[in-house]
Amino acid sequence: MTPVPAFAGQPLDRADHIRTDPARLAAARRGGLLLKLDELLPVLDDDDGLTWTDAGEAPADAELVFLGLLEDRAAFAEVPPRGDSGPAYAHRPAWAEVSRLSAPELAIYGEARTMLDWHARHRFCAQCGETTRPAKGGWQRDCPACAAQHFPRVDPVAIMLVECEGQLLLGRQSRFPRGSFSALAGFIEPGETVEEAVAREVFEEAGVRVTGVRYIASQPWPFPSQLMIGCIAYAASLELVIDKTEIEDARWFTRADVAEALAKGADSASFIPPPTQAIAHDMLQWWLEQES
Protein backbone atom coordinates (compact mmCIF):
# COMPACT_ATOMS: atom_id res chain seq x y z
CA MET A 1 0.00 0.00 0.00
CA THR A 2 1.14 3.51 -0.76
CA PRO A 3 2.10 5.27 2.47
CA VAL A 4 0.15 8.37 3.58
CA PRO A 5 2.80 10.39 5.37
CA ALA A 6 2.45 13.04 8.07
CA PHE A 7 1.47 16.55 6.87
CA ALA A 8 -0.59 14.93 4.06
CA GLY A 9 -4.38 14.52 4.16
CA GLN A 10 -5.19 18.22 4.09
CA PRO A 11 -8.77 18.76 5.34
CA LEU A 12 -8.91 22.36 4.08
CA ASP A 13 -10.64 23.13 0.78
CA ARG A 14 -8.20 25.57 -0.80
CA ALA A 15 -11.12 27.28 -2.58
CA ASP A 16 -8.83 29.16 -4.93
CA HIS A 17 -11.74 31.07 -6.48
CA ILE A 18 -11.98 33.00 -3.19
CA ARG A 19 -8.30 34.03 -3.40
CA THR A 20 -8.89 35.94 -6.61
CA ASP A 21 -12.12 37.65 -5.51
CA PRO A 22 -11.39 40.63 -3.18
CA ALA A 23 -15.04 41.00 -2.06
CA ARG A 24 -15.42 37.33 -1.13
CA LEU A 25 -12.00 37.38 0.53
CA ALA A 26 -12.98 40.38 2.69
CA ALA A 27 -16.26 38.68 3.67
CA ALA A 28 -14.40 35.47 4.44
CA ARG A 29 -12.02 37.40 6.69
CA ARG A 30 -14.86 39.09 8.59
CA GLY A 31 -16.44 35.75 9.48
CA GLY A 32 -13.29 33.64 9.45
CA LEU A 33 -11.06 31.74 11.82
CA LEU A 34 -7.52 32.81 12.69
CA LEU A 35 -4.95 30.18 13.62
CA LYS A 36 -3.36 30.96 16.98
CA LEU A 37 0.42 30.77 16.79
CA ASP A 38 3.37 31.67 18.97
CA GLU A 39 5.71 32.97 16.26
CA LEU A 40 5.62 29.95 13.93
CA LEU A 41 4.71 27.42 16.63
CA PRO A 42 1.18 26.11 17.09
CA VAL A 43 -0.61 26.96 20.34
CA LEU A 44 -2.44 23.82 21.43
CA ASP A 45 -5.65 23.62 23.45
CA ASP A 46 -6.23 21.21 26.34
CA ASP A 47 -7.04 18.40 23.89
CA ASP A 48 -3.83 18.92 21.89
CA GLY A 49 -5.78 20.59 19.10
CA LEU A 50 -5.01 23.74 17.14
CA THR A 51 -6.47 26.91 18.65
CA TRP A 52 -8.49 29.38 16.56
CA THR A 53 -9.53 32.95 17.22
CA ASP A 54 -11.75 35.31 15.24
CA ALA A 55 -10.16 36.59 12.01
CA GLY A 56 -12.60 39.51 11.95
CA GLU A 57 -10.94 40.91 15.07
CA ALA A 58 -7.46 41.04 13.53
CA PRO A 59 -6.22 44.61 12.87
CA ALA A 60 -7.04 45.86 9.35
CA ASP A 61 -3.33 45.99 8.47
CA ALA A 62 -2.55 42.45 9.69
CA GLU A 63 -1.21 40.31 6.84
CA LEU A 64 -3.53 37.29 6.82
CA VAL A 65 -3.00 34.28 4.56
CA PHE A 66 -6.20 32.55 3.42
CA LEU A 67 -5.47 28.87 4.11
CA GLY A 68 -8.79 27.52 2.78
CA LEU A 69 -12.24 26.55 3.98
CA LEU A 70 -12.61 24.44 7.11
CA GLU A 71 -16.17 23.12 7.03
CA ASP A 72 -17.33 26.26 5.17
CA ARG A 73 -15.58 28.70 7.47
CA ALA A 74 -12.57 30.50 6.06
CA ALA A 75 -9.32 29.74 7.89
CA PHE A 76 -6.49 32.29 8.04
CA ALA A 77 -3.03 32.60 9.56
CA GLU A 78 -1.15 35.83 10.27
CA VAL A 79 2.31 36.58 8.90
CA PRO A 80 4.64 37.44 11.81
CA PRO A 81 5.78 41.05 11.72
CA ARG A 82 9.53 40.54 11.10
CA GLY A 83 11.77 37.84 9.60
CA ASP A 84 11.65 34.12 10.23
CA SER A 85 11.66 34.06 13.98
CA GLY A 86 10.28 30.55 14.23
CA PRO A 87 12.29 27.56 15.27
CA ALA A 88 13.91 25.43 12.60
CA TYR A 89 13.23 21.73 12.15
CA ALA A 90 14.42 19.63 15.10
CA HIS A 91 14.12 22.52 17.52
CA ARG A 92 12.83 20.39 20.36
CA PRO A 93 9.91 22.48 21.62
CA ALA A 94 8.54 22.76 18.08
CA TRP A 95 8.81 19.05 17.59
CA ALA A 96 7.06 18.30 20.87
CA GLU A 97 4.03 20.44 19.93
CA VAL A 98 3.84 19.15 16.40
CA SER A 99 3.97 15.49 17.41
CA ARG A 100 0.79 15.90 19.51
CA LEU A 101 -1.38 17.17 16.65
CA SER A 102 -3.87 14.87 14.87
CA ALA A 103 -3.11 14.04 11.22
CA PRO A 104 -5.59 16.57 9.72
CA GLU A 105 -4.42 19.35 12.05
CA LEU A 106 -0.81 18.57 11.26
CA ALA A 107 -1.63 19.13 7.57
CA ILE A 108 -3.28 22.49 8.35
CA TYR A 109 -0.34 23.55 10.49
CA GLY A 110 2.15 22.46 7.82
CA GLU A 111 0.47 24.51 5.10
CA ALA A 112 0.23 27.53 7.42
CA ARG A 113 3.85 27.27 8.55
CA THR A 114 5.24 27.08 5.02
CA MET A 115 3.12 30.02 3.87
CA LEU A 116 3.96 32.25 6.83
CA ASP A 117 7.65 31.46 6.66
CA TRP A 118 7.65 32.28 2.93
CA HIS A 119 6.01 35.67 3.49
CA ALA A 120 8.29 36.47 6.41
CA ARG A 121 11.41 35.79 4.34
CA HIS A 122 10.17 37.19 1.00
CA ARG A 123 9.00 40.73 1.72
CA PHE A 124 11.20 42.21 -1.02
CA CYS A 125 11.22 41.83 -4.79
CA ALA A 126 14.03 39.51 -5.92
CA GLN A 127 13.95 41.20 -9.32
CA CYS A 128 14.34 44.86 -8.24
CA GLY A 129 14.69 45.03 -4.44
CA GLU A 130 11.48 47.00 -3.73
CA THR A 131 9.06 46.11 -0.94
CA THR A 132 6.35 43.77 -2.24
CA ARG A 133 2.68 43.54 -1.23
CA PRO A 134 0.72 40.36 -0.54
CA ALA A 135 -1.99 39.57 -3.11
CA LYS A 136 -4.61 36.88 -3.75
CA GLY A 137 -5.18 36.05 -0.12
CA GLY A 138 -1.45 35.60 0.46
CA TRP A 139 -0.82 33.21 -2.42
CA GLN A 140 1.17 35.83 -4.28
CA ARG A 141 3.30 38.91 -3.61
CA ASP A 142 3.32 41.72 -6.15
CA CYS A 143 6.02 44.30 -6.77
CA PRO A 144 4.59 47.81 -7.20
CA ALA A 145 7.86 49.00 -8.83
CA CYS A 146 8.65 46.41 -11.54
CA ALA A 147 5.30 44.52 -11.60
CA ALA A 148 6.96 41.16 -10.88
CA GLN A 149 4.70 38.53 -9.32
CA HIS A 150 6.20 36.18 -6.74
CA PHE A 151 4.75 32.85 -5.62
CA PRO A 152 5.37 30.66 -2.55
CA ARG A 153 8.27 28.27 -3.01
CA VAL A 154 7.92 24.52 -2.95
CA ASP A 155 11.34 22.88 -3.23
CA PRO A 156 11.28 19.31 -4.54
CA VAL A 157 13.61 16.92 -2.74
CA ALA A 158 14.44 13.38 -3.83
CA ILE A 159 14.59 10.94 -0.89
CA MET A 160 15.51 7.36 -1.59
CA LEU A 161 15.83 3.85 -0.34
CA VAL A 162 18.74 2.10 -2.05
CA GLU A 163 18.57 -1.69 -2.16
CA CYS A 164 21.26 -4.25 -2.97
CA GLU A 165 21.25 -7.98 -2.23
CA GLY A 166 18.20 -7.56 0.01
CA GLN A 167 19.89 -4.89 2.12
CA LEU A 168 19.10 -1.20 2.42
CA LEU A 169 21.52 1.72 2.30
CA LEU A 170 20.89 4.38 4.93
CA GLY A 171 23.00 7.34 5.92
CA ARG A 172 23.44 9.82 8.72
CA GLN A 173 24.46 13.45 9.00
CA SER A 174 26.51 14.68 11.93
CA ARG A 175 23.53 16.73 13.20
CA PHE A 176 21.43 13.54 13.61
CA PRO A 177 21.07 12.11 17.13
CA ARG A 178 23.69 9.45 17.86
CA GLY A 179 22.81 6.10 16.25
CA SER A 180 20.18 7.57 13.90
CA PHE A 181 20.16 6.60 10.22
CA SER A 182 17.71 7.62 7.52
CA ALA A 183 17.19 7.59 3.76
CA LEU A 184 19.63 9.60 1.63
CA ALA A 185 18.10 12.76 0.19
CA GLY A 186 18.88 15.91 -1.74
CA PHE A 187 17.30 18.85 -3.53
CA ILE A 188 16.29 18.27 -7.14
CA GLU A 189 18.18 20.77 -9.30
CA PRO A 190 17.26 22.59 -12.49
CA GLY A 191 17.71 20.36 -15.53
CA GLU A 192 17.16 16.94 -13.99
CA THR A 193 14.30 14.48 -13.57
CA VAL A 194 13.37 12.96 -10.21
CA GLU A 195 15.09 9.75 -11.29
CA GLU A 196 18.27 11.56 -12.35
CA ALA A 197 18.36 13.44 -9.04
CA VAL A 198 18.08 10.15 -7.14
CA ALA A 199 20.99 8.62 -9.06
CA ARG A 200 23.14 11.74 -8.71
CA GLU A 201 22.58 12.14 -4.98
CA VAL A 202 23.30 8.49 -4.21
CA PHE A 203 26.48 8.62 -6.26
CA GLU A 204 27.60 11.93 -4.73
CA GLU A 205 26.97 10.85 -1.16
CA ALA A 206 27.76 7.13 -1.20
CA GLY A 207 29.72 6.57 -4.44
CA VAL A 208 27.41 3.84 -5.71
CA ARG A 209 25.57 3.73 -9.06
CA VAL A 210 21.85 2.94 -9.02
CA THR A 211 19.29 1.95 -11.64
CA GLY A 212 15.59 1.13 -11.76
CA VAL A 213 14.49 4.19 -9.78
CA ARG A 214 10.80 3.94 -8.86
CA TYR A 215 8.49 6.46 -7.21
CA ILE A 216 6.90 5.41 -3.91
CA ALA A 217 5.09 8.40 -2.36
CA SER A 218 5.39 12.12 -1.67
CA GLN A 219 5.07 14.42 1.33
CA PRO A 220 4.84 18.16 1.92
CA TRP A 221 7.48 19.01 4.53
CA PRO A 222 7.03 22.40 6.20
CA PHE A 223 10.55 23.04 7.59
CA PRO A 224 10.46 25.26 5.60
CA SER A 225 8.91 24.20 2.29
CA GLN A 226 10.00 20.91 0.73
CA LEU A 227 8.08 18.46 -1.41
CA MET A 228 9.68 15.15 -0.44
CA ILE A 229 9.55 12.71 -3.36
CA GLY A 230 10.18 9.22 -2.04
CA CYS A 231 11.75 6.63 -4.37
CA ILE A 232 13.47 3.25 -4.33
CA ALA A 233 16.55 2.51 -6.42
CA TYR A 234 18.79 -0.52 -6.90
CA ALA A 235 22.56 -0.58 -6.52
CA ALA A 236 24.72 -3.05 -8.42
CA SER A 237 27.32 -3.28 -5.65
CA LEU A 238 27.60 -3.04 -1.87
CA GLU A 239 30.86 -1.11 -2.20
CA LEU A 240 30.57 2.46 -0.94
CA VAL A 241 32.71 5.58 -1.28
CA ILE A 242 31.28 7.99 1.28
CA ASP A 243 31.62 11.73 0.74
CA LYS A 244 32.25 12.91 4.30
CA THR A 245 31.51 16.53 3.33
CA GLU A 246 27.92 15.52 2.52
CA ILE A 247 27.19 12.82 5.09
CA GLU A 248 28.89 11.46 8.17
CA ASP A 249 28.27 7.80 7.44
CA ALA A 250 26.28 5.39 5.27
CA ARG A 251 25.79 1.66 5.85
CA TRP A 252 23.87 -1.33 4.59
CA PHE A 253 21.15 -2.70 6.87
CA THR A 254 19.42 -6.07 6.64
CA ARG A 255 15.67 -6.58 6.64
CA ALA A 256 15.98 -7.80 10.24
CA ASP A 257 17.87 -4.62 11.21
CA VAL A 258 15.15 -2.42 9.69
CA ALA A 259 12.34 -4.45 11.28
CA GLU A 260 14.01 -4.20 14.69
CA ALA A 261 14.64 -0.47 14.34
CA LEU A 262 11.01 0.24 13.46
CA ALA A 263 9.72 -2.01 16.24
CA LYS A 264 12.04 -0.81 18.99
CA GLY A 265 12.93 2.77 17.95
CA ALA A 266 15.65 4.20 20.18
CA ASP A 267 15.93 0.83 21.97
CA SER A 268 17.00 -0.88 18.77
CA ALA A 269 20.49 -2.37 18.63
CA SER A 270 20.91 -1.75 14.89
CA PHE A 271 19.98 1.90 14.37
CA ILE A 272 17.50 4.56 15.47
CA PRO A 273 14.99 5.07 12.67
CA PRO A 274 13.73 8.44 11.40
CA PRO A 275 10.77 9.92 13.35
CA THR A 276 7.28 8.78 12.38
CA GLN A 277 6.54 12.22 10.90
CA ALA A 278 9.29 11.77 8.27
CA ILE A 279 8.41 10.09 4.98
CA ALA A 280 11.62 8.06 5.40
CA HIS A 281 9.86 6.23 8.25
CA ASP A 282 6.90 5.39 6.00
CA MET A 283 9.28 4.28 3.26
CA LEU A 284 11.05 1.86 5.61
CA GLN A 285 7.67 0.46 6.69
CA TRP A 286 6.63 0.18 3.02
CA TRP A 287 9.88 -1.65 2.21
CA LEU A 288 9.29 -4.21 4.94
CA GLU A 289 5.80 -4.85 3.59
CA GLN A 290 7.06 -5.59 0.06
CA GLU A 291 7.54 -9.20 -1.04
CA SER A 292 11.06 -10.15 -0.06
Place this chain on the structure above:
Amino acid sequence: MTPVPAFAGQPLDRADHIRTDPARLAAARRGGLLLKLDELLPVLDDDDGLTWTDAGEAPADAELVFLGLLEDRAAFAEVPPRGDSGPAYAHRPAWAEVSRLSAPELAIYGEARTMLDWHARHRFCAQCGETTRPAKGGWQRDCPACAAQHFPRVDPVAIMLVECEGQLLLGRQSRFPRGSFSALAGFIEPGETVEEAVAREVFEEAGVRVTGVRYIASQPWPFPSQLMIGCIAYAASLELVIDKTEIEDARWFTRADVAEALAKGADSASFIPPPTQAIAHDMLQWWLEQES
Protein backbone atom coordinates in the same frame (compact mmCIF):
# COMPACT_ATOMS: atom_id res chain seq x y z
CA MET B 1 8.17 1.51 -20.48
CA THR B 2 8.77 4.69 -18.54
CA PRO B 3 9.03 7.61 -20.95
CA VAL B 4 12.29 9.60 -21.16
CA PRO B 5 11.06 13.10 -21.96
CA ALA B 6 12.83 15.98 -23.69
CA PHE B 7 15.25 18.01 -21.50
CA ALA B 8 16.05 14.81 -19.56
CA GLY B 9 19.20 12.72 -20.09
CA GLN B 10 21.67 15.35 -18.91
CA PRO B 11 25.17 14.51 -20.22
CA LEU B 12 26.86 17.00 -17.87
CA ASP B 13 28.47 15.74 -14.67
CA ARG B 14 27.34 18.39 -12.17
CA ALA B 15 30.56 17.85 -10.19
CA ASP B 16 29.24 19.72 -7.19
CA HIS B 17 32.56 19.42 -5.34
CA ILE B 18 33.96 21.94 -7.85
CA ARG B 19 31.20 24.46 -7.02
CA THR B 20 32.35 24.71 -3.43
CA ASP B 21 36.09 24.96 -4.19
CA PRO B 22 37.03 28.51 -5.35
CA ALA B 23 40.49 27.45 -6.60
CA ARG B 24 39.18 24.56 -8.70
CA LEU B 25 36.35 26.74 -9.95
CA ALA B 26 38.79 29.42 -11.11
CA ALA B 27 40.95 26.82 -12.85
CA ALA B 28 37.86 25.29 -14.46
CA ARG B 29 36.88 28.72 -15.76
CA ARG B 30 40.33 29.38 -17.25
CA GLY B 31 40.22 26.19 -19.29
CA GLY B 32 36.46 25.93 -19.68
CA LEU B 33 33.80 26.17 -22.35
CA LEU B 34 31.27 29.00 -22.51
CA LEU B 35 27.86 28.36 -24.02
CA LYS B 36 27.10 30.83 -26.80
CA LEU B 37 23.67 32.37 -26.37
CA ASP B 38 21.68 35.21 -27.90
CA GLU B 39 20.01 36.49 -24.74
CA LEU B 40 18.49 33.23 -23.50
CA LEU B 41 18.32 31.59 -26.94
CA PRO B 42 20.84 28.99 -28.07
CA VAL B 43 23.09 29.91 -31.01
CA LEU B 44 23.31 26.82 -33.22
CA ASP B 45 26.18 25.80 -35.47
CA ASP B 46 25.80 24.46 -39.02
CA ASP B 47 24.99 21.01 -37.68
CA ASP B 48 22.26 22.29 -35.34
CA GLY B 49 24.53 21.84 -32.33
CA LEU B 50 25.17 24.18 -29.41
CA THR B 51 28.07 26.59 -29.94
CA TRP B 52 30.82 26.98 -27.35
CA THR B 53 33.47 29.63 -26.92
CA ASP B 54 36.37 29.90 -24.47
CA ALA B 55 35.29 30.65 -20.88
CA GLY B 56 38.81 31.89 -20.10
CA GLU B 57 38.26 34.82 -22.45
CA ALA B 58 35.14 36.06 -20.64
CA PRO B 59 35.67 39.37 -18.78
CA ALA B 60 36.69 38.87 -15.15
CA ASP B 61 33.42 40.44 -13.95
CA ALA B 62 31.18 38.29 -16.17
CA GLU B 63 28.75 36.23 -14.05
CA LEU B 64 29.38 32.67 -15.19
CA VAL B 65 27.33 29.72 -14.00
CA PHE B 66 29.22 26.43 -13.75
CA LEU B 67 26.91 23.96 -15.52
CA GLY B 68 29.07 20.88 -14.98
CA LEU B 69 31.74 18.83 -16.70
CA LEU B 70 31.34 17.95 -20.36
CA GLU B 71 33.83 15.15 -21.01
CA ASP B 72 36.18 16.58 -18.36
CA ARG B 73 35.98 20.18 -19.59
CA ALA B 74 34.06 22.59 -17.42
CA ALA B 75 31.01 24.10 -19.12
CA PHE B 76 29.72 27.56 -18.20
CA ALA B 77 26.97 29.94 -19.25
CA GLU B 78 26.89 33.69 -18.73
CA VAL B 79 24.09 35.50 -16.91
CA PRO B 80 22.69 38.24 -19.19
CA PRO B 81 23.39 41.73 -17.86
CA ARG B 82 19.78 42.85 -17.15
CA GLY B 83 16.46 41.16 -16.33
CA ASP B 84 14.87 38.27 -18.14
CA SER B 85 15.13 39.44 -21.70
CA GLY B 86 14.70 36.01 -23.19
CA PRO B 87 11.61 34.84 -24.99
CA ALA B 88 8.97 32.98 -23.04
CA TYR B 89 7.80 29.48 -23.88
CA ALA B 90 6.00 29.26 -27.22
CA HIS B 91 7.82 32.30 -28.58
CA ARG B 92 8.19 30.86 -32.06
CA PRO B 93 11.86 31.62 -32.81
CA ALA B 94 12.90 30.05 -29.48
CA TRP B 95 10.87 26.97 -30.18
CA ALA B 96 12.32 26.58 -33.67
CA GLU B 97 15.91 26.61 -32.34
CA VAL B 98 15.17 24.33 -29.45
CA SER B 99 13.42 21.70 -31.58
CA ARG B 100 16.57 21.23 -33.68
CA LEU B 101 18.85 20.32 -30.76
CA SER B 102 19.80 16.70 -30.02
CA ALA B 103 18.45 15.19 -26.80
CA PRO B 104 21.69 15.62 -24.77
CA GLU B 105 22.17 19.20 -25.98
CA LEU B 106 18.56 20.00 -25.19
CA ALA B 107 19.24 18.89 -21.60
CA ILE B 108 22.33 21.12 -21.39
CA TYR B 109 20.43 24.07 -22.82
CA GLY B 110 17.50 23.49 -20.45
CA GLU B 111 19.72 23.50 -17.36
CA ALA B 112 21.54 26.61 -18.59
CA ARG B 113 18.34 28.47 -19.45
CA THR B 114 16.74 27.84 -16.06
CA MET B 115 19.89 28.88 -14.20
CA LEU B 116 20.45 32.07 -16.22
CA ASP B 117 16.82 33.08 -16.00
CA TRP B 118 16.89 32.56 -12.23
CA HIS B 119 19.98 34.75 -11.79
CA ALA B 120 18.59 37.44 -14.09
CA ARG B 121 15.37 37.66 -12.10
CA HIS B 122 16.83 37.16 -8.61
CA ARG B 123 19.58 39.75 -8.25
CA PHE B 124 18.11 41.12 -5.00
CA CYS B 125 17.61 39.61 -1.56
CA ALA B 126 13.96 38.66 -1.02
CA GLN B 127 14.54 38.92 2.73
CA CYS B 128 16.00 42.45 2.92
CA GLY B 129 16.10 43.98 -0.57
CA GLU B 130 19.90 44.31 -0.87
CA THR B 131 21.83 43.34 -4.01
CA THR B 132 23.01 39.73 -3.76
CA ARG B 133 26.22 38.13 -5.08
CA PRO B 134 26.50 34.83 -6.91
CA ALA B 135 28.29 32.07 -4.97
CA LYS B 136 29.26 28.41 -5.46
CA GLY B 137 29.67 28.64 -9.20
CA GLY B 138 26.24 30.22 -9.58
CA TRP B 139 24.32 27.61 -7.57
CA GLN B 140 23.66 30.11 -4.80
CA ARG B 141 23.29 33.87 -4.28
CA ASP B 142 24.38 35.37 -0.97
CA CYS B 143 23.19 38.55 0.67
CA PRO B 144 26.06 40.63 2.09
CA ALA B 145 23.59 42.60 4.28
CA CYS B 146 21.48 39.97 6.07
CA ALA B 147 23.53 36.82 5.22
CA ALA B 148 20.52 35.08 3.61
CA GLN B 149 21.40 32.37 1.10
CA HIS B 150 19.21 31.98 -1.97
CA PHE B 151 19.00 28.92 -4.21
CA PRO B 152 17.68 28.40 -7.75
CA ARG B 153 13.98 27.66 -7.84
CA VAL B 154 12.51 24.42 -9.12
CA ASP B 155 8.71 24.60 -9.12
CA PRO B 156 6.99 21.21 -9.03
CA VAL B 157 3.96 20.93 -11.31
CA ALA B 158 1.47 18.05 -11.36
CA ILE B 159 0.44 17.07 -14.90
CA MET B 160 -2.11 14.32 -15.31
CA LEU B 161 -3.94 12.00 -17.60
CA VAL B 162 -7.47 11.38 -16.30
CA GLU B 163 -9.10 8.16 -17.43
CA CYS B 164 -12.74 7.06 -17.27
CA GLU B 165 -14.43 4.23 -19.17
CA GLY B 166 -11.38 3.85 -21.41
CA GLN B 167 -11.41 7.53 -22.39
CA LEU B 168 -8.96 10.27 -21.56
CA LEU B 169 -9.72 13.79 -20.30
CA LEU B 170 -7.70 16.52 -21.97
CA GLY B 171 -8.09 20.27 -21.78
CA ARG B 172 -7.07 23.42 -23.59
CA GLN B 173 -6.24 26.97 -22.60
CA SER B 174 -7.21 29.90 -24.79
CA ARG B 175 -3.53 30.58 -25.59
CA PHE B 176 -3.15 27.10 -27.17
CA PRO B 177 -3.20 26.89 -30.99
CA ARG B 178 -6.73 26.18 -32.32
CA GLY B 179 -7.63 22.48 -31.95
CA SER B 180 -4.84 21.70 -29.46
CA PHE B 181 -5.57 19.71 -26.31
CA SER B 182 -3.17 18.53 -23.64
CA ALA B 183 -3.03 17.05 -20.15
CA LEU B 184 -4.41 19.17 -17.29
CA ALA B 185 -1.69 20.57 -15.05
CA GLY B 186 -1.05 22.91 -12.14
CA PHE B 187 1.57 23.99 -9.64
CA ILE B 188 1.87 21.89 -6.51
CA GLU B 189 1.20 24.13 -3.51
CA PRO B 190 2.61 24.17 0.03
CA GLY B 191 0.90 21.57 2.20
CA GLU B 192 -0.09 18.99 -0.41
CA THR B 193 1.30 15.76 -1.82
CA VAL B 194 1.70 15.15 -5.56
CA GLU B 195 -1.42 12.98 -5.43
CA GLU B 196 -3.46 15.63 -3.60
CA ALA B 197 -2.38 18.28 -6.09
CA VAL B 198 -3.52 16.06 -8.97
CA ALA B 199 -6.95 15.55 -7.41
CA ARG B 200 -7.34 19.23 -6.55
CA GLU B 201 -6.35 20.51 -9.99
CA VAL B 202 -8.65 18.09 -11.83
CA PHE B 203 -11.56 19.04 -9.59
CA GLU B 204 -10.85 22.77 -9.88
CA GLU B 205 -10.51 22.74 -13.65
CA ALA B 206 -12.96 20.04 -14.73
CA GLY B 207 -15.21 19.46 -11.72
CA VAL B 208 -14.58 15.72 -11.57
CA ARG B 209 -13.29 13.69 -8.60
CA VAL B 210 -10.38 11.30 -9.20
CA THR B 211 -8.82 8.44 -7.25
CA GLY B 212 -5.97 5.98 -7.72
CA VAL B 213 -3.39 8.61 -8.70
CA ARG B 214 -0.19 6.97 -9.96
CA TYR B 215 3.16 8.49 -10.90
CA ILE B 216 4.35 7.94 -14.48
CA ALA B 217 7.47 10.05 -15.13
CA SER B 218 9.01 13.47 -14.55
CA GLN B 219 10.62 16.17 -16.67
CA PRO B 220 12.64 19.33 -16.04
CA TRP B 221 10.93 22.11 -18.03
CA PRO B 222 13.06 25.20 -18.52
CA PHE B 223 10.40 27.83 -19.32
CA PRO B 224 11.33 28.99 -16.77
CA SER B 225 11.92 26.32 -14.09
CA GLN B 226 9.29 23.64 -13.61
CA LEU B 227 9.65 20.03 -12.53
CA MET B 228 6.77 18.36 -14.37
CA ILE B 229 5.51 15.36 -12.41
CA GLY B 230 3.40 13.22 -14.73
CA CYS B 231 0.61 11.08 -13.25
CA ILE B 232 -2.48 9.13 -14.23
CA ALA B 233 -5.73 9.30 -12.24
CA TYR B 234 -9.14 7.70 -12.56
CA ALA B 235 -12.47 9.54 -12.64
CA ALA B 236 -15.69 7.93 -11.44
CA SER B 237 -17.83 9.86 -13.92
CA LEU B 238 -17.64 11.41 -17.41
CA GLU B 239 -19.64 14.42 -16.20
CA LEU B 240 -17.59 17.62 -16.26
CA VAL B 241 -18.03 21.09 -14.76
CA ILE B 242 -15.43 23.20 -16.50
CA ASP B 243 -14.01 26.26 -14.77
CA LYS B 244 -13.72 28.68 -17.70
CA THR B 245 -11.46 30.98 -15.67
CA GLU B 246 -8.83 28.21 -15.53
CA ILE B 247 -9.23 26.46 -18.89
CA GLU B 248 -11.12 27.16 -22.11
CA ASP B 249 -12.37 23.62 -22.62
CA ALA B 250 -11.94 19.99 -21.52
CA ARG B 251 -13.22 16.90 -23.32
CA TRP B 252 -13.03 13.13 -23.24
CA PHE B 253 -11.09 11.45 -26.05
CA THR B 254 -11.18 7.80 -27.08
CA ARG B 255 -8.13 5.62 -27.54
CA ALA B 256 -8.66 5.92 -31.31
CA ASP B 257 -8.74 9.73 -31.03
CA VAL B 258 -5.45 9.77 -29.12
CA ALA B 259 -3.81 7.30 -31.52
CA GLU B 260 -4.87 9.38 -34.51
CA ALA B 261 -3.72 12.63 -32.93
CA LEU B 262 -0.24 11.22 -32.16
CA ALA B 263 0.06 9.66 -35.62
CA LYS B 264 -1.19 12.63 -37.64
CA GLY B 265 -0.36 15.64 -35.44
CA ALA B 266 -1.91 18.82 -36.85
CA ASP B 267 -3.60 16.76 -39.60
CA SER B 268 -5.60 14.81 -37.04
CA ALA B 269 -9.40 15.21 -37.11
CA SER B 270 -9.77 14.70 -33.35
CA PHE B 271 -7.26 17.10 -31.75
CA ILE B 272 -3.75 18.48 -32.14
CA PRO B 273 -1.54 16.80 -29.54
CA PRO B 274 1.05 18.57 -27.36
CA PRO B 275 4.50 19.03 -28.97
CA THR B 276 6.95 16.13 -28.73
CA GLN B 277 9.10 18.14 -26.27
CA ALA B 278 6.25 18.21 -23.71
CA ILE B 279 5.96 15.36 -21.23
CA ALA B 280 2.21 15.33 -22.01
CA HIS B 281 3.14 13.93 -25.43
CA ASP B 282 5.16 11.12 -23.83
CA MET B 283 2.33 10.44 -21.40
CA LEU B 284 -0.19 10.04 -24.25
CA GLN B 285 2.20 7.65 -25.99
CA TRP B 286 2.69 5.75 -22.72
CA TRP B 287 -1.10 5.51 -22.27
CA LEU B 288 -1.56 4.00 -25.73
CA GLU B 289 1.11 1.41 -24.93
CA GLN B 290 -0.66 0.24 -21.75
CA GLU B 291 -2.87 -2.86 -21.83
CA SER B 292 -6.34 -1.65 -22.76
